[in-house]
Amino acid sequence: MKELTDLALDTARLRGATYADIRIVRRLTQQVEVRNGAVSHLAETETRGFGVRVVADGAWGFAASSTLTREEVERVAAEAVRIARASATALREPVDLGPPEVHVDTYRTPFQIDPFAVPVEEKIGLLLAADEAMRRVPGVQVARGAVVAWRENKTFASTEGSYIEQEIVETGGGIVAYAVDEQDMQQRSYPNSFARDQRTGGWEIVLAMDLPGNAERIAQEAVALLTADPCPAMVTTLILGPTQLALQVHESCGHPTELDRVFGSEAAYAGTSFLTPDKLGVFRYGSPIVNLTADATIPGGLGTFGYDDEGMPAQRVPLVREGIFVGYLSSRETAVRLARLRGLDPTQARSGGAMRASGWDRIPLVRMTNINLEPGEWTFEDLIADTDEGIYMEMNRSWSIDDKRLNFQFGTEIAYEIRRGKMVRLLKNALYTGMTPQFWGSCDAICNADYWRVWGTPNCGKGQPIQIAHTGHGAAPARFRNVQVGSKA
């Protein structure tokens, strides 16, 4: 491997690059899906290749190929330099990465049970058992289940002297039941929306889910939702369950703190951000109990790694401290740019380690790692008991937010009316809407660490060409006051 990385870096240097890095990546994924008693998809996918990123004439160039030969490495490295030179024709300031970063290291995701070593028959059996339990419930039209195993081996090398080898292992799974009658369709998922939860680690993650043991319950809930009342439209107290809150954190805190968005790099696609640099350190993002961090070091998160894709070590970065906006997700280049903008010494600027690429064929972008709402002090039982009137919502069904990440609307799979400290009535088609700072400003209770865990979002889209990132979000149930809720269906 070192022979190929040296060749790429030497070729780029000889062609005039002032900086170059190469990532060689091999990824193996195994997906097993069942649907209504049959295996609907069983596939193993291998993809391998390399991407070379260079700075030449002060501008970026990137080229990638799936052919891992010496000739192709030379061609692609040269092409990256050629592309950088073309980029330099529309350039204002040369790229500045700040002080060199040199790391020689290895990192491997810890796990108990290798998900690729578990027999496929066992995986099918687990899913079919859950599938059968869901379809035993009258009214269930479709039952689905899936498990995923993912292993990525990647080597990073740079002209600054870094050489990092990593093995990231992810495992995920989930089930969903669809109930249908003549007028309506309702769904319930477990343990997370969109058919799976996923984390870094081994098969023990799926075993802990107990998919068969939860199948009948969610199927019954899906059927019950068909005849439930729709969520009434009103301004009220809202308690969000942990998976819905994880997505709320993702959309309304994770994305707007991406520093490349703030600087306009994503303006044409995903948009920009309301969290402009003048707000850093002074803007009240949420109530004083709201603490949000980007933490790539916690065990099990989908954003947990040893080094990001430009060779920065995994870090824990505060984003919101006691309700005040205090930090961004950053790269080496954007960290320097932010320091200059704020009149700070750019040679002291350091990336928060959030540059991630979705594969060998994509350039790294500023992405979420694990964006966590830190736990509070409440038990869930006390939180419900303390709420005189309101709505509890859980498990995302739809999500939408504006291109500065202010106005949002989320729909959920299931909701309950809360009266006098008890969940008293099942509600369907529940949605809530609001503006990000007002919403987080209304947060008056967060459950404690016993109710907190990290959830996986394996479908975060960003960039052109599109990149699908795997991000993590720690959350515990939390309460928000004066929120507009309702239903529209």
Place this chain on the structure above:
Amino acid sequence: MLGEKAIREIVGRVLARSQVDETEVLFFGLEERLTRFANNIIHQNVAETDAGVVVRAAVGRRTGVGVTNDLSDAGLERALEMAIRAARLQPEDPNYPGLPDPVPVEPVAAFDERTAAYTPDDRARDVAQVCRRAEEAGVNASGAFRTAVHEFAVANSHGVFVYHPTTIADLTTVVMTDDSAGYAAGSSWKVAEVDVVALGEEAIGKALRGRNPRPLEPGVYPVVLEPYAVGDIVDFIAGMAGGMAVAEGRSWMTGREEGEPVATPAVSIWDDGRDPAGWPLPFDFEGMPRQRVDVIREGRVGSPVYDRRWAAITGKTPTGHALPAANPFSPWMTASAGPLPFHPMMGAGEYTVEEMIAATDYGLYVTRFHYTRVVHPRRAVVTGMTRDGVFLIERGEITVPVRNLRFTQSYVEALANVEMVGRRVHCERPDFTVVRAPALKISAFHFTGATEF
């Protein structure tokens, strides 16, 4: 680009090695180059070369899939072994229809030499013109300009072999001021048909006209939607016309009879993968010829689209809309999601946008939608934001820009309230699909929230 001969040899190597009952090999190849700009400079500029196979092996009624982009003998052997191993581990699938026999597929030209040969310098030159004009106008341009070559082939052990090379050129641009934005986009398989400068001017003009937007209360308003916004409606309405979603009760078509009125008679939406004016791909991922399917015909419910599996389950006729067993380009668009239209289009009407505005006493002119998501699939309720240019129409004229609004609206109900259909159809390629849509005037559209810009 490998070309038909080399690809036929690669897939032939897999088929020759396979000893199981049936084998299918899909070939996906791409050379994709994309120049991205923001703040009036090029900030990302990338190139990718990739090629791989998707091998589906059938042992009786058991199927498994192996995917690799390692095209060496060892790599292909490994993919085949993965597929066979997976197949043998499966229980029988009673709905497996078997692989098809060859059916003639008429080729459709969709390859342009000039687009294939477009260089980073060519793209940089074009993009620099947009950036320069934006700089002169005192605004901030961003966007992406892509030129690409894709190659698809489908082969199976029954003798199917079809091959389709195609090129893509598309530009999207968002131009911003401190308090406004404008959007323009265009797509074709011929780079010469993407007028980068004109699109840049369109977005610049829109951004400048949108300055100092006023807040507007949410409510029900008549709207004139540009083709960019209508494209989202067309993509969604057609996207829910897959035979599996309809059969499982997850579509707006579920429970509606063919021929039942659903929209105003001026509305027709169909899928035609062979139309050379779009981004043709004449066969599906089982190698079957794509057929035109009317999803809404002159305001009445048409037909879902089918692959062979869902046609057999529902007793319908396949229409050539199978997705791949696995999809290296768009991993979420695979056969397990059921058949889907790739080339939805709404037919043109007879009106200009100016005539639509003139016919509106009080309403909103909307450039495009952003972050649209399904709130309720059965009722086709979608929520999303407006973006990059919303204007008030008063007494037949655009008067002032307004801030962006959230809508929560049944797209089916919106089509039932269409009053005028635009005469020009615009082509965009949001993802793996290509969508063509005209402008629309709709008498009532539900805006349910507002944002600060």
